[in-house]
Amino acid sequence: MIAIARACRQSGAVTYSGGTSTIAAFSLARACLDTLLTEGESALQDVNQGITSSAVKHIVEANIYLSSIGFESGGLAAAHAIHNGLTLHEGCRNVLHGEKVAFATIVQLVLEKASDEEIAQIIDFYKRIGLPVTLKELGITSSEIDKLMVVAEASCSQDSPMKNLPFEGQPMDVLEAILVTDKREQ
Known part of the structure; x- marks a missing residue:
């Protein structure tokens, strides 16, 4: 999430990939948060109904791809x-x-x-x-x-x-x- 990426960026923390937080990592964290906030609730409703909607696909991408790349390049x-x-x-x-x-x-x-x-x-x-x-x-x-x-x-x-x-x-x-x-x- 953006708060974690923001803290690592401000502190100059060394990330799990060995560098410091990147502009890209911060952008990915922002995209992850924005996706969760805009599509999370409808994706949860769709999953509960057994529907694989675009919202569900976007949340899966945010949870797996954006958060993983963001954590590796942004830090914890x-x-x-x-x-x-x-x-x-x-x-x-x-x-x-x-x-x-x-x-x-x-x-x-x-x-x-x-x-x-x-x-x-x-x-x-x-x-x-x-x-x-x-x-x-x-x-x-x-x-x-x-x-x-x-x-x-x-x-x-x-x-x-x-x-x-x-x-x-x-x-x-x-x-x-x-x-x-x-x-x-x-």
Whole structure:
């Protein structure tokens, strides 16, 4: 998504292909987000009805091609670092990778102090297509701070993509952003 590519571009992060984020990667991230926002909801409805529409084909292209090339040439940041931390919480062990990254993308936007408009746009989209926007929707029904702190600390480990933010992400900041994200939609 564009927030991840933007963070890597601003920080000068080294990508998985060994260079720094490219103009093309940023453009692919923008195209991926635009495709998801404009066609995601109708594609989901079509899939649920067993219809292979152009919207479905575009979403498949966005999810497989645009996001893959974008990640290799653009990099990963806080959203994937937080996903990695969430895998340690027993409440969301059965939650899909994309669902954890979706929630963590909102957390990254909060960490970056993105505009309320940008955050609201993503949350509204997630709600329409059924992606999690709260800890409870991730399967975390208890907001025990010590367990969430484990998530935050793991998110900021030495080799974590958290280092690709244009500022230093600290565990307390991540914990606070997780709690703020969760409270936005309660």
